[in-house]
Amino acid sequence: MGTLLKRHRWIAPYALLAPGILWLLAFYVYPAFQMFIASFWSGSLEKGFTFSLANYTNYTETINQFAPQYLRSIVYAGAATVLTFLIAYPLAYTIAFKGGRYKNLLLFLVVAPFFTSFLLRTISWKIILGDTGILLGPIKELGVLPEDFRLLATPVAVISGITYNFLPFMTLPIYVAVEKVDIRLVEAARDLYAGPWRPGGGIAGAVVAGGLAAVLGIVFAWPWPILAAGAALIGGAVGWFLVSESFIRVTFPLSLPGVFAGSLLTFIPAIGDYVNAEFLGNPDTRMIGNVIQNKFLTQNDYPVASALSFTLMAAILIVVAVYARILGTEELTTTGRV
Amino acid sequence: MSDKETTTGLPAISRRQLLAGGTMAGFAAFLAACGTGGTATTAPSASESSAPTPASAEPSATATAEAAATPSAEVNWANWTYYIDVDANDQTKHPTLDKFTAKYGTKVNYQEVIEDNQSFFGTIKPPLEAGQDTGWDVVTLTDWMAVKLVRLGWVEEFNLANMPNFTANVKDVYRGLAWDPEMKHHAPWQSGMTGIGYDPTVTGELTSLSVFFTPDPRWKGKTEYLTEMRDTIGLAMIYLGLDPANPTRADADKAVAALQKAKKDGIVRDLKGNSYVEDLKAGDAVLVMAWSGDMIQAHIDKPSLKFAVGSEGGMLWTDNQMIPKGAAHKGTAELLIDFYYQPEIAAEVEAYVNYICPVKGAEEAMKALDPEIAKNQLIFPPDDILARLRVFGPLSEEDEAYFNEQFAKVLGVG
Numbered sequence: 001m002g003t004l005l006k007r008h009r010w011i012a013p014y015a016l017l018a019p020g021i022l023w024l025l026a027f028y029v030y031p032a033f034q035m036f037i038a039s040f041w042s043g044s045l046e047k048g049f050t051f052s053l054a055n056y057t058n059y060t061e062t063i064n065q066f067a068p069q070y071l072r073s074i075v076y077a078g079a080a081t082v083l084t085f086l087i088a089y090p091l092a093y094t095i096a097f098k099g100g101r102y103k104n105l106l107l108f109l110v111v112a113p114f115f116t117s118f119l120l121r122t123i124s125w126k127i128i129l130g131d132t133g134i135l136l137g138p139i140k141e142l143g144v145l146p147e148d149f150r151l152l153a154t155p156v157a158v159i160s161g162i163t164y165n166f167l168p169f170m171t172l173p174i175y176v177a178v179e180k181v182d183i184r185l186v187e188a189a190r191d192l193y194a195g196p197w198r199p200g201g202g203i204a205g206a207v208v209a210g211g212l213a214a215v216l217g218i219v220f221a222w223p224w225p226i227l228a229a230g231a232a233l234i235g236g237a238v239g240w241f242l243v244s245e246s247f248i249r250v251t252f253p254l255s256l257p258g259v260f261a262g263s264l265l266t267f268i269p270a271i272g273d274y275v276n277a278e279f280l281g282n283p284d285t286r287m288i289g290n291v292i293q294n295k296f297l298t299q300n301d302y303p304v305a306s307a308l309s310f311t312l313m314a315a316i317l318i319v320v321a322v323y324a325r326i327l328g329t330e331e332l333t334t335t336g337r338v
Numbered sequence: 339m340s341d342k343e344t345t346t347g348l349p350a351i352s353r354r355q356l357l358a359g360g361t362m363a364g365f366a367a368f369l370a371a372c373g374t375g376g377t378a379t380t381a382p383s384a385s386e387s388s389a390p391t392p393a394s395a396e397p398s399a400t401a402t403a404e405a406a407a408t409p410s411a412e413v414n415w416a417n418w419t420y421y422i423d424v425d426a427n428d429q430t431k432h433p434t435l436d437k438f439t440a441k442y443g444t445k446v447n448y449q450e451v452i453e454d455n456q457s458f459f460g461t462i463k464p465p466l467e468a469g470q471d472t473g474w475d476v477v478t479l480t481d482w483m484a485v486k487l488v489r490l491g492w493v494e495e496f497n498l499a500n501m502p503n504f505t506a507n508v509k510d511v512y513r514g515l516a517w518d519p520e521m522k523h524h525a526p527w528q529s530g531m532t533g534i535g536y537d538p539t540v541t542g543e544l545t546s547l548s549v550f551f552t553p554d555p556r557w558k559g560k561t562e563y564l565t566e567m568r569d570t571i572g573l574a575m576i577y578l579g580l581d582p583a584n585p586t587r588a589d590a591d592k593a594v595a596a597l598q599k600a601k602k603d604g605i606v607r608d609l610k611g612n613s614y615v616e617d618l619k620a621g622d623a624v625l626v627m628a629w630s631g632d633m634i635q636a637h638i639d640k641p642s643l644k645f646a647v648g649s650e651g652g653m654l655w656t657d658n659q660m661i662p663k664g665a666a667h668k669g670t671a672e673l674l675i676d677f678y679y680q681p682e683i684a685a686e687v688e689a690y691v692n693y694i695c696p697v698k699g700a701e702e703a704m705k706a707l708d709p710e711i712a713k714n715q716l717i718f719p720p721d722d723i724l725a726r727l728r729v730f731g732p733l734s735e736e737d738e739a740y741f742n743e744q745f746a747k748v749l750g751v752g
Contacts, residue, residue: 046490046735069751131560131622148559152622153608282608283601283750291751297456298567299742 039306049302058307066291066308070315073287075219076155076277077270080162081170081263082212087163088170088262093251096178110171118165122279125161126152129280153282155220161276166269170262177258181251189246197245205239206232260327268316288312409442410667413674415476416458418657419450421528423690434686438677444670455483462662466492471664475671482568484524484658485517485732493523494661500672501525503679507698511724512656516583517732524658525675526696531719531727532569532653534646535618535628535636547577547648549625551596553603557625562617563597563609564627567745568730569653570597570609573627576651576728583731587740594744601748609749618643630716631692645716647723654727656696688717 039058041049063070095106113121128135129151139145151157210232217224274289288308295305425431435446452458458479462472479487487493498505504525512526536544541556550561550573563570572582574593582589600606607623615636617623628636633645659678661671678684681699685707688695694717695701704712711717719727733741746752 044735044739046486065752126616126622127620130620133620148555150559150607150622283606283748286750290749291746294746294749294751299739299746300456301739 035306035309038302039310041303041306043303045300045302055303058303059311062304062308062311066288069286069288069291070312072285073271073289073312074315074319076159076162076285076287077267077273079159079212079216079219080166080270081267083159083163084167084170084266085259085263086208086212088167088174089259092171092175092258093178096175096181097183107172107175110168110175113164114168119275121165122161122275125157125164125280129157129160152280153285155281155285157280158276158285158287161280162270162273165273165276166266169265169269173261173265174255174258177255177261178251181254185250185254186246189250194245194249196241197243197248198240200239200245200248201243202236202240205243206236209235209238256327260324263323264320268320271316271319272312408669409444409673410670411443412445412447413475413667413670414447414449414473415478415671415674416449416451416474417478417527418452421450421478421657421691422448423687434678434683437683438674441677442670442673444673446674452478455480459483459486466490466663469664471666472662474662475665475667476659476674477662478527478657478659480657481655481729482733482738484660486735487660487662488517488523489732489735492663494663494665494668495522496525496661496672496675497669498522500669501676501679504676507679507681507684509696509698509724511654511727512696515729524660525679526656527659527678528691528693529654529656529696530693531630531645531647531716531723532564532573532627532655533630534648535614535626535633536644536646537618537621537624537640537642538644539642540621540624544625545646545649547573547650550574550627551577551600551605553600553605558603558605559607560622560624561600561605562607562614562623562626563748564614564629565609565611565749567742568655569629570627570748571741571745572653572728572730573648576648576653579650581731582653582728585731585733585737585741587737590741590744594748597748630694634692634714634716647719647726649726651726651728652723654694654729656729692717694719 037051038049040051040053040055042052042055042058043049091110095103095110099106127133130136131150131152132140136145136149136151140147140149151160210228213231214224214228216222217227271287272289274287274293277285277287277290278293292305292308292312295301295308422432423434425433432448435448438444438446458477462474462477465472484493496504498521505521508521508526512529513521518524534544534547534549536549536557538544540560541549541554549557550563568582571585571590571593574596575582575585575589578592578596580589580592597606607617610617610626612629612632614623614626614628615632618626618628618636619640628645630645633643636643637645659675661668661675665671678687679697681697681703684695684697684700685703688700688704689708689711701712701718704718715723743752
C-alpha cells in the first residue's frame with residue numbers, strides 16, 4: 001500500500017483537483033459552451049433556433065445597440081469599487097490594528113448583513129432613501145432640499161446600493177492583508193524617522209477625494225466644482241493629519257494584495273449586477289445585467305442574450321487584465337516600492 | 339415582469355403577488371368527494387343521473403374520446419395562486435370545487451402551479467409539441483398567451499352543446515374577439531382593468547389618460563408606468579386615439595415615441611410591476627398605471643388612493659380557461675368550465691377574488707351573498723365603464739418581438 005502510493009505519487013494532485021474541476025466542467029464550462037453555441041443562433045422560441053456562424057452579427061448588434069448600458073455598468077461598478085475601497089480600508093485597518101479584543105465582534109458585524117437576503121437588503125434601501133423617508137424626510141422638512149429632490153430612481157441610489165451590498169467583499173480581503181503586516185516593520189520605520197507624511201498626505205487626500213467628487217459630479221450633472229472643492233478640503237485634512245510615512249512606505253504596500261483581491265471581488269460581480277439597478281434605479285440607470293435579463297426572460301431572445309453575456313465576460317476580462325498589469329500581485333512582492 | 343415581481347408586505351389577495359402565495363394550498367388540492375351539499379342550480383342536461391366512470395389515474399393521450407355525459411373520476415386544473423374561493427376554516431378547501439365533486443363525483447385536482455405565463459408555457463410546451471397529453475385538462479392563461487396557444491393549434495375546441503351556462507352567461511364585452519370569435523377555445527376566468535391609480539390628496543381628481551403625458555408639477559417625477567408591455571403601450575395607444583384591439587407596428591412606434599417623450603420631460607419616475615403599490619403607499623409615486631385588483635387592496639391599506647378608468651378608455655386583460663390539446667378528460671373539463679358560469683357559483687368565487695367577474699347575473703347573485711362587494715365598481719364595473727375597455731389585440735410572433743423590442747427602449751434596456 002505504502003509503496004503503491006509512493007510509486008503513484010503523481011496522482012495525488014490530480015485527485016485533489018478532480019472534485020473542483022468536475023464541478024466546474026459540469027456547472028460552468030458546459031453551460032458556458034452551450035451559451036456560446038446559442039449566441040450563434042437565429043430564430044425564435046416558437047419556430048425553433050438554428051445555428052450559423054453568420055450569426056456573429058448577434059455580437060456586433062449587441063455592442064452597437066447596448067453601448068450605453070455597457071458603459072454605465074463599467075462606470076457604476078468602477079465608482080462603487082472606489083467607494084467600497086475608501087470605506088473598507090479605514091474600516092479594515094482599524095479592526096486589524098485597533099480592534100483589540102473586539103476584533104472578532106467587529107468582523108462579525110461586517111459580515112452580519114449577509115444573514116439577510118441580498119434582495120431584502122436592497123429593497124430595504126428603498127425605505128431608507130424614499131422621497132419622504134427617514135433620510136430625506138427630515139432634510140426636506142428643514143427646507144434645505146427642494147420638494148422634488150429625490151435619491152431613489154437615480155444613479156446615486158444604484159451606486160450606493162452596490163457599494164453597500166459589496167462592502168464586505170472589499171473589507172475582508174483587506175483585513176486579512178493588513179492583519180498580516182508585521183508590526184515590527186512599522187516600528188522599525190518609525191525608528192528610522194518615518195513620521196507624519198506632509199505635505200504628501202494632504203495632497204494625496206485632496207487629489208483622491210476631489211477627483212472622485214468631480215467625476216461623480218460630472219456624471220450626475222451636479223455642481224461639481226463646489227463638490228470637488230469641498231471633498232478636496234476634507235480629504236486633504238484627513239491626509240494631512242492621519243497619514244504617516246510608515247503607512248505609505250510599509251503598511252499600505254504590504255496590504256496591496258488585499259486591495260487587489262477585494263476590488264476584483266467587488267468589481268466583477270458589481271458589473272453584472274441587475275438587482276440594484278432594478279429596485280433602486282429607473283430606466284435611465286439600467287445596467288447591462290438588466291438588458292440580459294429582459295432579453296432572456298421577457299423577449300426570449302436567447303441568441304442576443306447569450307451574445308450579450310459573452311461580450312460582458314470579454315469586457316470584464318479586458319478590464320481585469322489591464323488592472324492586473326497595473327497592480328499585479330507579482331510586482332507587489334518585489335522590491336522597488338518599499 | 340409583473341407576474342414575476344417580488345412584492346413584500348401585501349396581504350395575500352391577488353394572484354399577481356406570487357411570492358406571498360407560495361405553498362399555502364400546496365399539494366393538498368386533492369379534494370374529498372364529500373362536498374358541502376348539492377346547492378348548485380341549473381345543470382347541464384344529460385349528466386345529472388350518470389354515475390362517474392372509474393378512469394385511470396394516469397391521464398393518457400389515447401383516452402380522449404370520452405363522452406361528456408360521463409364525468410371522469412378526476413379532472414386536472416392548473417391555476418394561479420389566490421384565484422378561487424377558499425373555506426374560511428380550512429384554506430386547503432375550495433367550497434365551489436367541493437360542490438362540483440358532489441354533483442358529478444369528479445375529484446378536481448386543483449393545482450396553483452402557474453406563476454407566470456411564460457414559465458408555465460415552458461412546462462406544457464414539450465408534450466404539446468410532441469402531440470402528447472400535458473397532464474392538465476384545464477389551464478388558466480392570460481390573453482396573449484392564450485392567443486399564442488390557439489395560433490399554435492394546441493387548444494381543444496369546446497363542444498358548446500355541453501356548455502349551456504357558458505354560452506348563455508359570458509358577458510358581451512368578451513364576445514367576438516378576433517382570435518376566437520365564436521369562443522370555442524377559451525372561457526374567461528377573471529379579468530382586470532388597467533387604468534389610472536392616483537392619490538387625489540396630491541393630484542386632485544383625475545379622469546383623463548392625458549395626465550400620464552402632461553408634465554404637471556403635482557406628479558412630475560412621481561409617475562410610474564407598468565413594466566407589462568401590453569398595459570403601458572395599450573394605454574398610450576388609447577391616449578393617442580389608436581385602437582389597441584388592432585395593433586400595428588406603426589402604432590407601436592407612435593406609442594413608444596409618446597412614452598419616451600414623457601420620460602424625457604421628467605414625468606416618469608420608473609416602470610414597475612406590482613411594486614407600484616408600495617410606492618403609492620409610501621408617497622414616492624402619486625400617479626401610476628395600475629391594475630384594478632391591486633388597487634382594491636391598496637385602497638384598503640391607504641384609503642385616500644383611488645382607481646379610475648380613463649375617459650378615453652382603459653385596458654381589459656383576462657385570464658382564460660382553456661383545454662390543452664390531447665387532454666385526457668376533455669368532456670369533464672367542459673363541465674367544469676361550464677359549472678363556473680352559473681351566476682351563484684361565480685359569485686361565490688368573486689367574494690374571495692378581487693378581479694372582474696365575466697359571468698352575467700353574478701352581480702345579482704352577489705347581492706344576496708355580500709351586497710358590499712356587489713356595489714364595488716372594480717369587481718362589477720357598470721356598463722359604461724365596460725364599454726370603454728379595450729382588449730389588446732393578437733400579435734403575430736414577429737410583431738410581438740417587434741413590440742417587445744420597442745418597449746425595451748421605454749424600459750431602458752433597449
